[in-house]
Amino acid sequence: MATNSDSLDHLRRRIAEFAAEREWxxxxxxxxxxxxVTVEAGELLEHFQWLxxxxxxxxxxxxxDEVALECADVLLYLLRLCDRLDLDLxxxxxxxxxxxxxxxxxxxxxxxxxxxxxx
Amino acid sequence: MATNSDSLDHLRRRIAEFAAEREWxxxxxxxxxxxxVTVEAGELLEHFQWLxxxxxxxxxxxxxDEVALECADVLLYLLRLCDRLDLDLxxxxxxxxxxxxxxxxxxxxxxxxxxxxxx
Amino acid sequence: MATNSDSLDHLRRRIAEFAAEREWxxxxxxxxxxxxVTVEAGELLEHFQWLxxxxxxxxxxxxxDEVALECADVLLYLLRLCDRLDLDLxxxxxxxxxxxxxxxxxxxxxxxxxxxxxx
Amino acid sequence: MATNSDSLDHLRRRIAEFAAEREWxxxxxxxxxxxxVTVEAGELLEHFQWLxxxxxxxxxxxxxDEVALECADVLLYLLRLCDRLDLDLxxxxxxxxxxxxxxxxxxxxxxxxxxxxxx
Numbered sequence: 001m002a003t004n005s006d007s008l009d010h011l012r013r014r015i016a017e018f019a020a021e022r023e024w025x026x027x028x029x030x031x032x033x034x035x036x037v038t039v040e041a042g043e044l045l046e047h048f049q050w051l052x053x054x055x056x057x058x059x060x061x062x063x064x065d066e067v068a069l070e071c072a073d074v075l076l077y078l079l080r081l082c083d084r085l086d087l088d089l090x091x092x093x094x095x096x097x098x099x100x101x102x103x104x105x106x107x108x109x110x111x112x113x114x115x116x117x118x119x
Numbered sequence: 120m121a122t123n124s125d126s127l128d129h130l131r132r133r134i135a136e137f138a139a140e141r142e143w144x145x146x147x148x149x150x151x152x153x154x155x156v157t158v159e160a161g162e163l164l165e166h167f168q169w170l171x172x173x174x175x176x177x178x179x180x181x182x183x184d185e186v187a188l189e190c191a192d193v194l195l196y197l198l199r200l201c202d203r204l205d206l207d208l209x210x211x212x213x214x215x216x217x218x219x220x221x222x223x224x225x226x227x228x229x230x231x232x233x234x235x236x237x238x
Numbered sequence: 239m240a241t242n243s244d245s246l247d248h249l250r251r252r253i254a255e256f257a258a259e260r261e262w263x264x265x266x267x268x269x270x271x272x273x274x275v276t277v278e279a280g281e282l283l284e285h286f287q288w289l290x291x292x293x294x295x296x297x298x299x300x301x302x303d304e305v306a307l308e309c310a311d312v313l314l315y316l317l318r319l320c321d322r323l324d325l326d327l328x329x330x331x332x333x334x335x336x337x338x339x340x341x342x343x344x345x346x347x348x349x350x351x352x353x354x355x356x357x
Numbered sequence: 358m359a360t361n362s363d364s365l366d367h368l369r370r371r372i373a374e375f376a377a378e379r380e381w382x383x384x385x386x387x388x389x390x391x392x393x394v395t396v397e398a399g400e401l402l403e404h405f406q407w408l409x410x411x412x413x414x415x416x417x418x419x420x421x422d423e424v425a426l427e428c429a430d431v432l433l434y435l436l437r438l439c440d441r442l443d444l445d446l447x448x449x450x451x452x453x454x455x456x457x458x459x460x461x462x463x464x465x466x467x468x469x470x471x472x473x474x475x476x
Contacts, residue, residue: 005209008125014216022223023230027288031175034167035287037193038395041160042280048150049273050265050470056150059204068206071197072215074156075208078190078197085178087187089194090124096191097133104141111142113407146407154406157276161399168392169351169384232288243447244365252454260461261468269413272405275431279398286391294388297442306444309435310453312394313446316428316435323416325425327432328362334429335371342379349380 008090012079019080033081040077044070127209131198138199152200159196163189246328250317257318271319278315282308365447369436376437390438397434401427 004010019025047067048056059067082089103116112119123129138144166186167175178186201208222235231238242248257263285305286294297305320327341354350357361367376382404424405413416424439446460473469476 003209005207005213006127007209008127011209011212014213018216018219021225022228024228024232026230027232029172029175030178031167031170031172032287034164034175035283035392038157038160038164038399039280039284039287041157041193042277042283042395045153045157045273045280046277048153049270049277051150053148053150056148056153057203059149064204064206067204068201068208068211069215069218071201071206071208072211074160074193074197075212076215078193082187082190084176085183085186087183087190088124089187089190090122090126090130092187092191093130093194094124094133096188096195097137099188100137106140109141109143111145113143113146151406154273154402157280158399158403158406161276161396161402164392164399165396168389168396241447243445243451245447246363246365249447249450252451256454256457259463260466262466262470264468265470267410267413268416269405269408269410272402272413276395276398276402279395279431283391283395286388289388291386291388294386294391295441297387302442302444305442306439306446306449307453307456309439309444309446310449312398312431312435313450314453316431320425320428322414323421323424325421325428326362327425327428328360328364328368330425330429331368331432332362332371334426334433335375337426338375344378347379347381349383351381351384 008079011075012083012089015076015079016083028080028084030081030084033077033084036077037074037081040070040073044074127198130194131202131208134195134198135202147199147203149200149203152196152203155196156193156200159189159192163193246317249313250321250327253314253317254321266318266322268319268322271315271322274315275312275319278308278311282312365436368432369440369446372433372436373440385437385441387438387441390434390441393434394431394438397427397430401431 019028044067047059047063047070079089081087082092104119108119109116138147163186166178166182166189198208200206201211223238227238228235257266282305285297285301285308317327319325320330342357346357347354376385401424404416404420404427436446438444439449461476465476466473
């Protein structure tokens with residue numbers, strides 16, 4: 001059984017309540033929310049832009065905490081976006097995994113980062 | 120109880136297995152994964168770039184399906200990133216909601232999109 | 239004749255000197271610079287995320303100044319990236335305009351935001 | 358003297374004509390153009406996401422050509438955005454360089470990628 005914070009639907013409801021209490025639904029058009037997802041992804045990326053691979057794998061504790069919160073921002077806006085579009089994010093993730101399994105057969109893609117259309 | 124696809128931890132394990140089977144962990148450095156999250160966010164954004172707010176709220180069925188899969192891509196790379204950094208994404212989301220409740224008190228932020236540092 | 243600040247090559251040299259003086263070439267790998275372009279694009283985007291179209295067209299003076307500087311950041315990292323890859327950004331822009339003229343014939347694309355592969 | 362393709366103002370006029378001929382100004386609101394800059398930055402980033410630093414520095418010829426065109430896309434939308442906001446992109450770049458020279462004094466920032474607010 002999932003704990004509360006492990007459940008996408010629980011988190012979706014939490015962020016929806018947060019927005020409703022502040023009367024923010026007027027700003028939460030899908031277009032704006034797709035922008036917000038990207039803005040937060042950019043903030044996440046900023047943490048890594050000058051790091052070596054080794055540094056990226058061994059972030060200092062403070063940076064790691066900040067990165068966790070940037071990841072949270074991406075997820076929360078993603079859940080808001082799916083909510084406004086009436087999309088089931090978890091079901092979409094399962095569907096995408098199934099599609100990827102077809103596009104990237106184990107035999108052809110093992111150890112290769114090649115995009116499926118060039119495999 | 121969460122269904123499987125509603126559980127972040129279930130999805131985290133599914134995408135980890137997918138990567139392991141293909142020996143992709145060599146590419147899944149946190150730096151690269153932060154890039155992948157942003158690349159997918161950009162693909163999500165592309166669907167909305169020329170739309171009016173009305174169009175963004177009433178996507179045709181085919182576009183809606185594509186948007187769902189782009190959202191899935193963002194989530195899956197986000198879960199991969201958190202996995203490689205040993206971060207609990209759901210817990211981080213709860214923590215961020217608590218921090219936002221402090222930064223955006225209902226009384227001061229009602230009906231306003233102003234950033235907390237200018238409230 | 240172009241004034242200095244109108245010349246891409248002048249700006250390319252200025253930012254290259256700036257980096258060399260600070261011994262930043264060690265960080266300015268093309269991978270990192272592509273990240274920096276995207277991070278700055280995200281900061282530019284942030285200014286617009288909650289705005290209506292009308293608000294985006296009539297930014298207050300302070301916001302307009304900030305937007306100008308975000309645009310500058312994108313351009314400067316773009317010039318750094320092209321410099322490190324020995325690419326001529328202006329020539330690439332001319333080439334892209336020519337390609338777009340083929341992909342988007344006036345007759346077929348007039349008044350339509352449809353992507354070329356769906357025209 | 359700048360050649361035509363070296364001049365930001367020349368490129369600005371070329372892309373403005375391109376849009377006007379196709380009656381695309383209706384789509385070229387600053388909000389949408391900021392989205393387009395970011396979408397193109399994401400496409401640029403995609404080329405680098407799985408590369409090592411060495412691979413990023415020695416792109417095969419075909420990839421290098423594609424990267425040049427992605428850079429062009431970012432520049433062209435950036436010029437469109439500045440045009441619609443009546444901003445001088447080159448002047449903003451000079452201004453940003455001057456500001457950066459203050460924020461990153463040579464002595465304090467030599468060989469360090471630390472952000473100015475932590476120097």
